Amino acid sequence: MKKTFKLYPLIQALLASSCLMLAVPAHTTTWTLDDISTSTKYTVEPHFFYIGKGAEWQNIQFSSDYSTESDTTLLVKYDDKLIYNTTLNGSGQFKFDIPASKTGFHRLDWDCSKFCVST
Secondary structure, eight states: OOOOOOHHHHHHHHHHHHHHHHTSOOOOOOOOOOOEEEOSSEEEEEEEEEEEEEEEEOSEEEEEEEEOSSOEEEEEEETTEEEEEEEEOSEEEEEEEEOOEEEEEEEEEEEEESOEEEO
8 A cells, every 4th residue: 555645735734834823913011100200400210120030021112202391311221221311302202222131120210310201
């Protein structure tokens, strides 16, 4: 008895499984942080968070609207390392990338000089 190998059904099965893998949507989580509002010359606003055991972050981007009364210097530190530095004036939006992170506690500090409102 001779067995024949049918290539066409195998190709169909591989193509169907590949399409199903590509159809899985990307999962996006959005966090809302409290507004930062200050009228002093200098303010530091820390935010602490935890990345669960076995998890890691990659390709994370932070974006925010802002409104200032005058030129405001904004420094953002992640785990005590400067990751963003800009001068804000008026209203607008800013974005920056957060470095890849592994399991553990992390800290994101906002250092505002002059007047800063982050919404």
